Amino acid sequence: MCATCGCGSDEVVVTSVGTTGATAHDHPHEHPHGVGHDHAHPHEHVRIEARTHTIELETEILAKNDERAAHNRSWLASKGISAVNLMSSPGSGKTSLLERSIADFGPLRPISVIEGDQETLFDAERIRAAGAKAVQINTGAGCHLDATMVRSGLDRLEPEEGGLVFLENVGNLVCPALFDLGESRRVVVISVTEGDDKPLKYPHMFSAADLVVVNKTDLLPYVDFDMDRCEKDARRLNPGLEWIPVSVRTGENLEAWYSWLRAL
Amino acid sequence: MHELSIAASVVEAVLERTGEQQVSAVRLVVGRLSGVVPDALSFAFEIATTGTRLEGAALEIDEPSGRAHCRDCRSDFAVDDLILLCDCGSADVEVVSGRELQVASVEVG
Numbered sequence: 001m002c003a004t005c006g007c008g009s010d011e012v013v014v015t016s017v018g019t020t021g022a023t024a025h026d027h028p029h030e031h032p033h034g035v036g037h038d039h040a041h042p043h044e045h046v047r048i049e050a051r052t053h054t055i056e057l058e059t060e061i062l063a064k065n066d067e068r069a070a071h072n073r074s075w076l077a078s079k080g081i082s083a084v085n086l087m088s089s090p091g092s093g094k095t096s097l098l099e100r101s102i103a104d105f106g107p108l109r110p111i112s113v114i115e116g117d118q119e120t121l122f123d124a125e126r127i128r129a130a131g132a133k134a135v136q137i138n139t140g141a142g143c144h145l146d147a148t149m150v151r152s153g154l155d156r157l158e159p160e161e162g163g164l165v166f167l168e169n170v171g172n173l174v175c176p177a178l179f180d181l182g183e184s185r186r187v188v189v190i191s192v193t194e195g196d197d198k199p200l201k202y203p204h205m206f207s208a209a210d211l212v213v214v215n216k217t218d219l220l221p222y223v224d225f226d227m228d229r230c231e232k233d234a235r236r237l238n239p240g241l242e243w244i245p246v247s248v249r250t251g252e253n254l255e256a257w258y259s260w261l262r263a264l
Numbered sequence: 265m266h267e268l269s270i271a272a273s274v275v276e277a278v279l280e281r282t283g284e285q286q287v288s289a290v291r292l293v294v295g296r297l298s299g300v301v302p303d304a305l306s307f308a309f310e311i312a313t314t315g316t317r318l319e320g321a322a323l324e325i326d327e328p329s330g331r332a333h334c335r336d337c338r339s340d341f342a343v344d345d346l347i348l349l350c351d352c353g354s355a356d357v358e359v360v361s362g363r364e365l366q367v368a369s370v371e372v373g
Contacts, residue, residue: 052288052289052371052372052373053372053373054370054371055282055369055370055371056368056369057277057281057366057367057369057370058366058368058369059366059367060277060366061270061274061277061292061365062270062273062365063277064273064276065273142269143266144266174299175269178299179266179269203345203347204299204346207346235355236347236355237346237347239348239355
Protein backbone atom coordinates (compact mmCIF):
# COMPACT_ATOMS: atom_id res chain seq x y z
CA MET A 1 0.00 0.00 0.00
CA CYS A 2 1.17 3.52 -0.72
CA ALA A 3 2.16 5.17 2.53
CA THR A 4 0.93 8.58 1.50
CA CYS A 5 -2.52 8.14 0.08
CA GLY A 6 -3.45 4.70 1.32
CA CYS A 7 -4.30 3.45 -2.14
CA GLY A 8 -2.90 0.28 -3.62
CA SER A 9 0.59 1.06 -4.93
CA ASP A 10 -0.28 0.44 -8.55
CA GLU A 11 -3.56 2.25 -8.52
CA VAL A 12 -2.51 5.88 -8.97
CA VAL A 13 -1.83 6.68 -12.60
CA VAL A 14 -0.53 9.98 -13.97
CA THR A 15 -1.32 10.56 -17.62
CA SER A 16 -0.28 13.35 -19.97
CA VAL A 17 -2.98 14.08 -22.47
CA GLY A 18 -0.76 15.17 -25.33
CA THR A 19 -1.31 16.67 -28.74
CA THR A 20 -0.47 13.41 -30.46
CA GLY A 21 -3.19 11.55 -28.67
CA ALA A 22 -0.56 9.24 -27.17
CA THR A 23 -1.17 8.81 -23.48
CA ALA A 24 1.95 7.90 -21.55
CA HIS A 25 1.48 7.14 -17.92
CA ASP A 26 3.44 6.16 -14.87
CA HIS A 27 2.99 5.47 -11.19
CA PRO A 28 4.19 8.38 -9.16
CA HIS A 29 4.75 7.27 -5.62
CA GLU A 30 7.99 7.00 -3.80
CA HIS A 31 8.03 3.91 -1.67
CA PRO A 32 10.75 4.33 0.90
CA HIS A 33 11.16 0.82 2.17
CA GLY A 34 12.48 0.38 5.68
CA VAL A 35 13.76 3.92 6.00
CA GLY A 36 16.36 4.55 8.68
CA HIS A 37 15.97 1.42 10.77
CA ASP A 38 18.20 0.61 13.69
CA HIS A 39 20.34 -2.50 13.63
CA ALA A 40 20.05 -5.29 16.13
CA HIS A 41 21.92 -4.90 19.39
CA PRO A 42 25.28 -6.45 18.56
CA HIS A 43 26.44 -7.88 21.93
CA GLU A 44 26.59 -11.61 22.32
CA HIS A 45 25.80 -11.79 26.02
CA VAL A 46 22.06 -12.08 26.32
CA ARG A 47 20.39 -10.15 29.06
CA ILE A 48 16.82 -10.42 30.17
CA GLU A 49 15.25 -7.03 29.65
CA ALA A 50 11.81 -5.59 29.95
CA ARG A 51 9.67 -7.02 27.20
CA THR A 52 8.59 -3.74 25.73
CA HIS A 53 9.60 -0.14 25.96
CA THR A 54 8.04 3.13 24.95
CA ILE A 55 9.31 5.43 22.23
CA GLU A 56 7.97 8.97 22.39
CA LEU A 57 7.33 10.20 18.85
CA GLU A 58 5.30 13.40 19.25
CA THR A 59 5.15 13.64 15.49
CA GLU A 60 2.47 15.02 13.19
CA ILE A 61 0.68 12.20 11.38
CA LEU A 62 0.68 14.17 8.13
CA ALA A 63 4.27 15.41 8.53
CA LYS A 64 5.47 13.62 5.38
CA ASN A 65 2.70 15.01 3.23
CA ASP A 66 3.27 18.47 4.71
CA GLU A 67 7.00 18.27 3.96
CA ARG A 68 6.32 17.29 0.36
CA ALA A 69 3.72 20.06 0.09
CA ALA A 70 6.25 22.60 1.39
CA HIS A 71 8.68 21.38 -1.25
CA ASN A 72 6.03 21.83 -3.97
CA ARG A 73 5.25 25.31 -2.64
CA SER A 74 8.86 26.49 -2.78
CA TRP A 75 9.39 24.95 -6.22
CA LEU A 76 6.27 26.72 -7.54
CA ALA A 77 7.37 30.01 -5.96
CA SER A 78 10.82 29.70 -7.55
CA LYS A 79 9.12 29.51 -10.95
CA GLY A 80 6.76 32.39 -10.22
CA ILE A 81 3.80 30.02 -10.52
CA SER A 82 0.58 30.47 -8.52
CA ALA A 83 -1.25 27.23 -7.76
CA VAL A 84 -4.94 27.04 -6.92
CA ASN A 85 -6.41 23.94 -5.27
CA LEU A 86 -9.99 23.62 -6.60
CA MET A 87 -12.27 21.47 -4.46
CA SER A 88 -15.96 20.66 -4.77
CA SER A 89 -18.59 17.96 -4.96
CA PRO A 90 -18.80 16.13 -8.27
CA GLY A 91 -20.79 18.10 -10.82
CA SER A 92 -20.50 21.62 -9.37
CA GLY A 93 -18.84 22.85 -12.54
CA LYS A 94 -15.10 22.96 -11.70
CA THR A 95 -14.03 21.78 -15.13
CA SER A 96 -16.51 24.09 -16.89
CA LEU A 97 -15.18 27.02 -14.84
CA LEU A 98 -11.66 26.09 -15.95
CA GLU A 99 -12.65 25.74 -19.62
CA ARG A 100 -14.16 29.20 -19.54
CA SER A 101 -11.22 30.65 -17.58
CA ILE A 102 -8.73 29.23 -20.10
CA ALA A 103 -10.58 31.02 -22.90
CA ASP A 104 -11.06 34.34 -21.06
CA PHE A 105 -8.10 34.55 -18.69
CA GLY A 106 -5.54 32.28 -20.38
CA PRO A 107 -4.39 35.06 -22.74
CA LEU A 108 -3.41 37.16 -19.68
CA ARG A 109 -1.52 34.43 -17.82
CA PRO A 110 -0.78 30.92 -19.07
CA ILE A 111 -2.97 28.28 -17.42
CA SER A 112 -2.23 24.59 -16.98
CA VAL A 113 -4.16 22.02 -15.03
CA ILE A 114 -3.61 18.88 -12.96
CA GLU A 115 -6.86 16.93 -13.01
CA GLY A 116 -7.67 14.51 -10.20
CA ASP A 117 -10.35 11.88 -10.67
CA GLN A 118 -10.69 8.29 -9.57
CA GLU A 119 -11.00 7.10 -13.16
CA THR A 120 -11.06 8.29 -16.81
CA LEU A 121 -9.18 10.92 -18.80
CA PHE A 122 -12.35 12.91 -19.55
CA ASP A 123 -11.46 16.09 -17.69
CA ALA A 124 -7.87 16.34 -18.93
CA GLU A 125 -9.16 15.89 -22.47
CA ARG A 126 -11.67 18.73 -21.95
CA ILE A 127 -8.91 21.02 -20.66
CA ARG A 128 -6.67 20.12 -23.60
CA ALA A 129 -9.51 20.82 -26.01
CA ALA A 130 -9.99 24.21 -24.33
CA GLY A 131 -6.36 25.01 -25.20
CA ALA A 132 -4.35 24.43 -22.01
CA LYS A 133 -1.78 21.86 -20.91
CA ALA A 134 -3.25 19.15 -18.71
CA VAL A 135 -2.18 16.07 -16.82
CA GLN A 136 -4.67 13.57 -15.47
CA ILE A 137 -4.07 11.86 -12.14
CA ASN A 138 -6.29 8.85 -11.59
CA THR A 139 -6.34 8.07 -7.89
CA GLY A 140 -8.03 4.67 -8.22
CA ALA A 141 -9.68 4.08 -4.85
CA GLY A 142 -8.15 7.28 -3.44
CA CYS A 143 -10.56 10.06 -2.55
CA HIS A 144 -8.23 13.07 -2.75
CA LEU A 145 -4.99 14.37 -4.24
CA ASP A 146 -1.90 14.49 -2.04
CA ALA A 147 1.42 16.32 -2.28
CA THR A 148 3.27 13.35 -3.80
CA MET A 149 0.74 12.97 -6.61
CA VAL A 150 0.92 16.71 -7.31
CA ARG A 151 4.73 16.54 -7.46
CA SER A 152 4.51 13.81 -10.12
CA GLY A 153 1.81 15.77 -11.91
CA LEU A 154 3.98 18.91 -11.98
CA ASP A 155 6.96 16.95 -13.34
CA ARG A 156 4.80 15.68 -16.14
CA LEU A 157 2.93 18.94 -16.72
CA GLU A 158 6.00 21.21 -17.00
CA PRO A 159 3.94 24.36 -16.32
CA GLU A 160 5.10 27.68 -17.82
CA GLU A 161 7.13 29.94 -15.54
CA GLY A 162 4.99 32.76 -14.22
CA GLY A 163 1.82 30.85 -15.03
CA LEU A 164 -1.21 29.70 -13.13
CA VAL A 165 -1.67 26.04 -12.23
CA PHE A 166 -5.04 24.68 -11.18
CA LEU A 167 -5.07 21.52 -9.08
CA GLU A 168 -8.55 20.17 -9.71
CA ASN A 169 -9.06 17.87 -6.75
CA VAL A 170 -11.18 14.71 -6.69
CA GLY A 171 -14.87 15.67 -6.44
CA ASN A 172 -15.52 15.28 -2.73
CA LEU A 173 -16.24 17.83 0.00
CA VAL A 174 -14.63 15.80 2.81
CA CYS A 175 -11.20 14.26 2.25
CA PRO A 176 -9.34 16.89 0.20
CA ALA A 177 -9.67 19.38 3.09
CA LEU A 178 -6.96 17.66 5.14
CA PHE A 179 -4.20 17.38 2.56
CA ASP A 180 -1.89 20.28 1.77
CA LEU A 181 -0.73 20.09 -1.85
CA GLY A 182 1.59 23.10 -1.82
CA GLU A 183 -1.03 25.41 -3.34
CA SER A 184 -1.11 29.20 -2.94
CA ARG A 185 -4.88 29.34 -2.46
CA ARG A 186 -7.78 26.99 -1.80
CA VAL A 187 -11.06 27.47 -3.61
CA VAL A 188 -14.30 25.60 -2.98
CA VAL A 189 -16.77 25.52 -5.87
CA ILE A 190 -20.40 24.81 -4.99
CA SER A 191 -23.47 25.14 -7.18
CA VAL A 192 -26.94 26.39 -6.33
CA THR A 193 -28.48 23.03 -7.28
CA GLU A 194 -26.62 21.34 -4.41
CA GLY A 195 -28.52 23.26 -1.73
CA ASP A 196 -27.49 26.05 0.63
CA ASP A 197 -26.67 23.76 3.57
CA LYS A 198 -23.27 22.63 2.30
CA PRO A 199 -21.11 24.84 4.58
CA LEU A 200 -22.62 23.42 7.78
CA LYS A 201 -22.65 19.86 6.44
CA TYR A 202 -19.00 19.96 5.35
CA PRO A 203 -17.42 22.44 7.75
CA HIS A 204 -13.81 21.32 7.35
CA MET A 205 -13.83 22.09 3.64
CA PHE A 206 -15.18 25.62 4.17
CA SER A 207 -12.90 26.29 7.15
CA ALA A 208 -9.87 25.48 5.05
CA ALA A 209 -10.84 27.62 2.02
CA ASP A 210 -9.81 31.11 0.93
CA LEU A 211 -12.64 31.58 -1.56
CA VAL A 212 -16.03 30.05 -2.37
CA VAL A 213 -17.29 30.25 -5.95
CA VAL A 214 -21.03 29.62 -6.13
CA ASN A 215 -21.79 28.40 -9.65
CA LYS A 216 -24.99 28.03 -11.70
CA THR A 217 -26.60 31.28 -10.50
CA ASP A 218 -28.60 31.23 -13.76
CA LEU A 219 -30.63 28.41 -12.12
CA LEU A 220 -31.52 30.41 -8.99
CA PRO A 221 -35.13 31.04 -10.14
CA TYR A 222 -35.72 27.28 -10.25
CA VAL A 223 -34.23 26.11 -6.96
CA ASP A 224 -34.61 26.92 -3.26
CA PHE A 225 -31.14 28.24 -2.63
CA ASP A 226 -30.75 31.02 -0.08
CA MET A 227 -27.51 32.76 -1.07
CA ASP A 228 -27.45 34.96 2.05
CA ARG A 229 -27.92 32.03 4.39
CA CYS A 230 -25.25 30.00 2.64
CA GLU A 231 -22.76 32.86 2.74
CA LYS A 232 -23.55 33.66 6.36
CA ASP A 233 -23.12 30.01 7.44
CA ALA A 234 -19.81 29.75 5.59
CA ARG A 235 -18.52 32.92 7.27
CA ARG A 236 -19.52 31.56 10.68
CA LEU A 237 -16.98 28.83 9.97
CA ASN A 238 -14.43 31.08 8.35
CA PRO A 239 -14.89 34.85 8.79
CA GLY A 240 -12.21 35.78 6.26
CA LEU A 241 -13.74 33.72 3.45
CA GLU A 242 -14.22 35.47 0.11
CA TRP A 243 -17.44 34.78 -1.82
CA ILE A 244 -18.09 35.01 -5.57
CA PRO A 245 -21.40 33.86 -7.12
CA VAL A 246 -21.09 33.19 -10.86
CA SER A 247 -22.77 31.51 -13.77
CA VAL A 248 -20.20 29.77 -15.93
CA ARG A 249 -22.97 29.13 -18.44
CA THR A 250 -24.04 32.76 -18.95
CA GLY A 251 -20.77 34.39 -17.88
CA GLU A 252 -22.53 36.35 -15.12
CA ASN A 253 -20.04 37.83 -12.63
CA LEU A 254 -17.08 35.90 -14.02
CA GLU A 255 -15.23 39.23 -14.06
CA ALA A 256 -15.12 39.03 -10.23
CA TRP A 257 -13.46 35.61 -10.49
CA TYR A 258 -10.92 36.94 -12.97
CA SER A 259 -10.15 39.91 -10.71
CA TRP A 260 -9.49 37.45 -7.90
CA LEU A 261 -7.15 35.48 -10.19
CA ARG A 262 -5.39 38.68 -11.28
CA ALA A 263 -4.50 39.39 -7.64
CA LEU A 264 -2.64 36.05 -7.24
CA MET B 265 -12.55 7.52 3.63
CA HIS B 266 -9.44 9.62 4.17
CA GLU B 267 -8.90 7.66 7.41
CA LEU B 268 -7.17 5.01 5.29
CA SER B 269 -4.66 7.61 4.10
CA ILE B 270 -4.27 8.82 7.67
CA ALA B 271 -3.68 5.25 8.89
CA ALA B 272 -1.09 4.69 6.16
CA SER B 273 0.62 7.92 7.20
CA VAL B 274 0.71 6.67 10.81
CA VAL B 275 2.42 3.47 9.66
CA GLU B 276 4.97 5.47 7.66
CA ALA B 277 5.68 7.86 10.54
CA VAL B 278 6.10 5.01 13.05
CA LEU B 279 8.29 2.79 10.84
CA GLU B 280 10.63 5.68 10.21
CA ARG B 281 11.46 5.64 13.92
CA THR B 282 11.08 1.98 14.84
CA GLY B 283 12.63 0.29 11.80
CA GLU B 284 12.69 -3.49 12.19
CA GLN B 285 11.36 -3.57 15.75
CA GLN B 286 7.98 -5.12 16.36
CA VAL B 287 5.45 -2.53 17.48
CA SER B 288 2.91 -3.68 20.04
CA ALA B 289 0.99 -0.47 20.69
CA VAL B 290 0.46 2.91 19.05
CA ARG B 291 -0.89 5.98 20.83
CA LEU B 292 -2.44 8.72 18.70
CA VAL B 293 -3.85 12.14 19.47
CA VAL B 294 -6.85 12.87 17.25
CA GLY B 295 -8.57 16.09 18.23
CA ARG B 296 -12.35 16.31 18.07
CA LEU B 297 -12.11 19.12 15.51
CA SER B 298 -9.53 17.38 13.32
CA GLY B 299 -11.96 15.98 10.75
CA VAL B 300 -10.80 12.42 11.41
CA VAL B 301 -13.25 9.87 12.80
CA PRO B 302 -11.57 7.62 15.42
CA ASP B 303 -13.78 4.58 14.71
CA ALA B 304 -13.04 4.78 11.00
CA LEU B 305 -9.36 5.29 11.78
CA SER B 306 -9.29 2.16 14.00
CA PHE B 307 -10.83 0.15 11.20
CA ALA B 308 -8.38 1.56 8.65
CA PHE B 309 -5.45 0.97 11.02
CA GLU B 310 -6.00 -2.78 10.90
CA ILE B 311 -5.91 -2.72 7.12
CA ALA B 312 -2.93 -0.37 6.86
CA THR B 313 -0.80 -2.35 9.34
CA THR B 314 -1.34 -5.76 7.74
CA GLY B 315 1.99 -7.24 6.69
CA THR B 316 4.01 -4.57 8.54
CA ARG B 317 5.87 -4.51 11.88
CA LEU B 318 2.75 -2.85 13.29
CA GLU B 319 0.42 -5.74 12.51
CA GLY B 320 -1.65 -6.63 15.56
CA ALA B 321 -0.55 -3.53 17.50
CA ALA B 322 -3.06 -2.10 19.95
CA LEU B 323 -4.32 1.33 18.95
CA GLU B 324 -5.10 3.90 21.63
CA ILE B 325 -6.61 7.19 20.56
CA ASP B 326 -6.68 10.22 22.83
CA GLU B 327 -9.38 12.67 21.67
CA PRO B 328 -8.79 16.14 23.09
CA SER B 329 -11.86 18.34 22.94
CA GLY B 330 -12.00 21.66 21.18
CA ARG B 331 -10.87 24.84 22.96
CA ALA B 332 -10.78 28.31 21.48
CA HIS B 333 -9.44 31.74 22.43
CA CYS B 334 -11.23 34.98 21.61
CA ARG B 335 -8.82 37.68 20.49
CA ASP B 336 -11.32 40.43 21.32
CA CYS B 337 -12.45 39.64 24.88
CA ARG B 338 -9.51 37.28 25.53
CA SER B 339 -11.65 34.55 27.03
CA ASP B 340 -11.05 30.84 26.46
CA PHE B 341 -14.03 28.59 25.80
CA ALA B 342 -15.03 25.10 24.65
CA VAL B 343 -16.02 24.47 21.03
CA ASP B 344 -17.82 21.35 19.80
CA ASP B 345 -17.74 22.21 16.11
CA LEU B 346 -16.00 24.52 13.69
CA ILE B 347 -18.44 27.39 14.16
CA LEU B 348 -16.12 29.70 15.99
CA LEU B 349 -18.17 32.35 17.69
CA CYS B 350 -17.45 33.77 21.14
CA ASP B 351 -20.28 34.63 23.56
CA CYS B 352 -19.11 38.25 23.30
CA GLY B 353 -20.21 38.19 19.65
CA SER B 354 -16.73 38.18 18.17
CA ALA B 355 -15.76 35.77 15.41
CA ASP B 356 -12.08 36.69 15.78
CA VAL B 357 -11.46 33.38 17.45
CA GLU B 358 -8.48 31.05 17.35
CA VAL B 359 -8.63 27.28 17.93
CA VAL B 360 -6.09 26.37 20.61
CA SER B 361 -6.83 22.66 20.84
CA GLY B 362 -8.91 19.96 19.20
CA ARG B 363 -7.22 19.95 15.79
CA GLU B 364 -4.35 17.65 16.82
CA LEU B 365 -3.38 14.81 14.50
CA GLN B 366 -0.28 13.27 16.04
CA VAL B 367 1.50 10.05 16.87
CA ALA B 368 2.26 10.46 20.58
CA SER B 369 4.23 7.28 21.31
CA VAL B 370 4.62 3.60 20.49
CA GLU B 371 5.49 0.45 22.43
CA VAL B 372 8.17 -1.73 20.84
CA GLY B 373 9.68 -5.09 21.63
